[in-house]
Amino acid sequence: MKTDIEKRYRSRQDAVVKAERLADKITKKLQMRETVRMDVCIAVTEAVINAIQHGNHMRLDKYVTIKFEINDRTIRITVRDQGEGFDLDAVEDPLSPENLTKPNGRGLLIVRSLMDDVEVSPSATGTEVVMVKKR
Secondary structure, three states, X not given: OOXXXXXXXXXXXHHHXXXXXXXXXXXXXXXXXXXXXXXXXXHHHHHHHHHHHHHOOOOOOOEEEEEEEEOOOEEEEEEEOOOOOXXXXXXXXXXXXXXXXXXXXXXXXXXXXXXXXXXXXXXXXXXXXXXXXXX
8 A cells, every 4th residue: 555645835934834734634544552642742843843944944935745645664755845955964953952951953863763764855846854654
């Protein structure tokens, strides 16, 4: 069984809730364990927040696309923004002492800790985050 589900959201804060609800609905339908479902939902939330805030800079003329690719073994989620990309090597380590008290900067760390595989591909036309979770 292979299923693809794709949605596109305008870069508004309510897109975060919509994406999280979609992830929750899909993982429930797949009867994934509660802990795995929560991992997926949190990772999707973090990736969409990053796409809206850091990628699209909250511009209402830009969109975030989220795609779920489901097969018998994995769920693969792609979140893509329409920003200008960024230098992945320039992202500060959120665990370094000077960053521990900062209120943000942990999104990618959270995503990587919750998912089985994560690839981040920045480009001049947007950043794509691909997250994979084993079912």
